[in-house]
Amino acid sequence: MGLRSIVLLLIATVALLAILSLQSQFQIFLPGLIEGAWMTVRIAALGCVFAVVCGVTAALLRLYGPLPLRWLARGYIEVFRGTSALVQLFWLFFVLPYFGVSLEPFTVAVLTLGLNVGAYGAEVVRGAIQSVPRGQWEAGTALNMTRGQMLKRVILPQAVVTMIPPWGNLFIELLKATALVSLITITDLAFKAQEMNQTTLKTVDIFTLVLLIYLAMSLTLTIGMRSLEKTAGRGLARGRVH
Amino acid sequence: MLWDWNYTWEILPDLLSAAVITIEVTLLGFVIAAVLGLVLAILRMLGPVLAAPVSVFVEVVRSTPLLIQIFFVYFVLPKFGVTIDAFTAGVLALGIHYATYCSEVYRAGIEGIARGQWEASIALNLGLATTFKDIILPQAIPPVVPALGNYLVALFKETPLLSAIAVLELMQTAKIMGSETFRYTEPITLVGLLFLIMSLVSAALIRVVERLLNRRYAR
Numbered sequence: 001m002g003l004r005s006i007v008l009l010l011i012a013t014v015a016l017l018a019i020l021s022l023q024s025q026f027q028i029f030l031p032g033l034i035e036g037a038w039m040t041v042r043i044a045a046l047g048c049v050f051a052v053v054c055g056v057t058a059a060l061l062r063l064y065g066p067l068p069l070r071w072l073a074r075g076y077i078e079v080f081r082g083t084s085a086l087v088q089l090f091w092l093f094f095v096l097p098y099f100g101v102s103l104e105p106f107t108v109a110v111l112t113l114g115l116n117v118g119a120y121g122a123e124v125v126r127g128a129i130q131s132v133p134r135g136q137w138e139a140g141t142a143l144n145m146t147r148g149q150m151l152k153r154v155i156l157p158q159a160v161v162t163m164i165p166p167w168g169n170l171f172i173e174l175l176k177a178t179a180l181v182s183l184i185t186i187t188d189l190a191f192k193a194q195e196m197n198q199t200t201l202k203t204v205d206i207f208t209l210v211l212l213i214y215l216a217m218s219l220t221l222t223i224g225m226r227s228l229e230k231t232a233g234r235g236l237a238r239g240r241v242h
Numbered sequence: 243m244l245w246d247w248n249y250t251w252e253i254l255p256d257l258l259s260a261a262v263i264t265i266e267v268t269l270l271g272f273v274i275a276a277v278l279g280l281v282l283a284i285l286r287m288l289g290p291v292l293a294a295p296v297s298v299f300v301e302v303v304r305s306t307p308l309l310i311q312i313f314f315v316y317f318v319l320p321k322f323g324v325t326i327d328a329f330t331a332g333v334l335a336l337g338i339h340y341a342t343y344c345s346e347v348y349r350a351g352i353e354g355i356a357r358g359q360w361e362a363s364i365a366l367n368l369g370l371a372t373t374f375k376d377i378i379l380p381q382a383i384p385p386v387v388p389a390l391g392n393y394l395v396a397l398f399k400e401t402p403l404l405s406a407i408a409v410l411e412l413m414q415t416a417k418i419m420g421s422e423t424f425r426y427t428e429p430i431t432l433v434g435l436l437f438l439i440m441s442l443v444s445a446a447l448i449r450v451v452e453r454l455l456n457r458r459y460a461r
Contacts, residue, residue: 001301009301082438082445086402086413091434094426098244172305179307183406190309203317211306211314218305 003226010219017212029196029206036192037213043106043188044175044217047113051174052167054118059125064147073122080119086180088112093184109181117174121167128163129155161232168225172218179214189213250428253419257432260415261440267333267411268398274337275397276390279344283352284374286345300342309403311335316407332404340397347389351382384455391448395441402433412436 001009020026062073080088089112096103103111132155140150182191193210197203282300286293303311315338316331326334355378363373402413416429 001297005297006301009298078442079438082441083434084399084402084413084437086405087430087434087437090413090417090426090430094420095430098427176305176307179309180403182309190307190313193310194313197313197317204321207310207314207318210310211302214306214310215302219301222305 003223006219006222006226010216010223013212013216013219017209017216020209020212025202026205026209029200029202029209032192032196033189033206033209033213036187036189037217039186039188040175040178040190041217043109043113043178043181043186044171046110047117047174047178048171050110050114051117051121051170054114055121055125058118058122059129060151062122063126063129064151076115077119077122080116081123085112085116085177086183088116089180089184105181105184105186108184109178109186113174113177113181116177117170120173121170124163124166124170125159127166128159131162132158164225164229164232168222168229171221171225175218175221176214244427246425246428249423249425250432253429254432256419257412257415257429257436260410260412261436263409264398264401264411265440267329267336267401267404267409268394270333271336271340271397271401272394274333275340275344275393278337278341280348280379282341282345283348286349287352300345303339303342308335308339308400309406311339312403312407328404328407328409332401332407332409336397336400336404339400340393343393343396344390347386347393348382350389351386352378354385355382384458387455388448388452391444391451395444395448398444399437399441 021030058073058076061069062077065073089108092103092108092112093105096108136154136158137150140154145153178188179190182188182194185191187195189210193206196206200206282296285296286300312332312335315335316326316328319326319331359377359381360373363377368377401411404411405414405417408414412433416426416433419429420426
């Protein structure tokens with residue numbers, strides 16, 4: 001969908017939420033849902049930051065690290081892309097304590113989401129770095145730069161622009177995956193929804209509100225990433241010769 | 243004891259039979275996704291009146307968590323008089339969710355067909371249905387099979403979500419085993435390993451299919 005239609009859809013979603021929240025039938029659920037949504041936002045934000053850290057580190061190690069670390073990065077990427085996010089979440093939550101590592105549910109949530117999305121992100125980063133034309137490396141060599149300097153000053157600034165759109169998709173995936181953390185007792189939006197559903201049985205009202213809230217969050221994120229993409233792309237268009 | 247081999251061998255058969263349910267859910271869900279995805283893709287091309295609601299539907303489904311959609315199908319549909327069991331609800335939710343992703347794949351495939359093919363169909367006085375069935379789709383679908391395959395693997399990895407509505411697939415079975423014996427290490431690790439093996443095998447199969455298709459449709 002074009003940016004314009006997404007903005008329209010967001011406006012429609014927020015308007016619908018506003019209309020619904022004026023009605024007493026929906027009003028009683030709002031405080032709890034907003035509390036849950038705030039938890040979701042916090043987990044998603046921290047998860048995104050951690051995912052970028054994991055993704056960039058794993059990609060750089062996989063491409064330029066010494067051999068054992070290169071294998072480690074590959075192993076990490078394959079394992080976290082090859083298994084279910086929910087299985088990973090349960091593993092860190094239920095199994096790690098048996099090895100003497102007991103983490104807070106919140107920490108487990110951020111760790112799992114970050115590691116899971118980071119593994120996909122590593123491939124995105126790798127693809128973006130490899131898509132920078134060879135000539136850029138050669139030019140760096142000609143200017144007598146070290147490999148680190150080339151990477152930092154020449155390759156990465158160009159690769160970052162390429163990787164913004166796929167990272168945007170991954171952030172949306174991460175935001176949606178936060179619903180999983182409700183299954184390890186974190187009181188996020190999905191948890192609040194289930195809790196209220198069990199006590200009030202107002203299933204239709206609650207889940208409609210929850211869907212709309214998630215939709216509004218995803219659309220906001222999409223719009224943010226699209227604008228970032230535009231801003232970042234402008235610099236590249238100016239800099240490129242061909 | 244960190245790892246109990248006796249317990250491992252004891253639970254393995256039950257986990258393997260639960261894996262069959264997981265595969266069943268995956269295949270049924272993917273059939274819905276592949277068929278409904280194609281329908282959505284074609285509806286989007288039949289003029290703006292149909293395209294607008296379908297696009298909004300696709301955007302909404304793609305922007306909200308699958309877990310919430312599973313709850314929605316399982317808990318909300320009965321309020322409208324449609325009572326379905328957990329298995330059907332899960333398959334339906336997975337199928338609809340991934341149909342929206344597949345519709346984008348099909349769309350890319352259809353848009354990749356040269357304009358001349360459409361013009362030639364008009365010149366031959368073929369109807370819209372015939373054009374789609376005999377000219378466009380046979381050319382559009384084979385190149386996108388690998389992309390569809392990736393979504394098959396993605397859908398497969400989402401099936402543990404059905405444990406949230408108590409479908410007895412791998413994850414739910416492992417959770418029950420854990421709660422009965424208070425040993426979560428073996429069941430959950432085995433589930434992880436089974437998923438890893440199955441995804442790696444299916445990813446390899448997709449690569450083989452991709453290579454075969456490339457050979458056949460190389461232009």
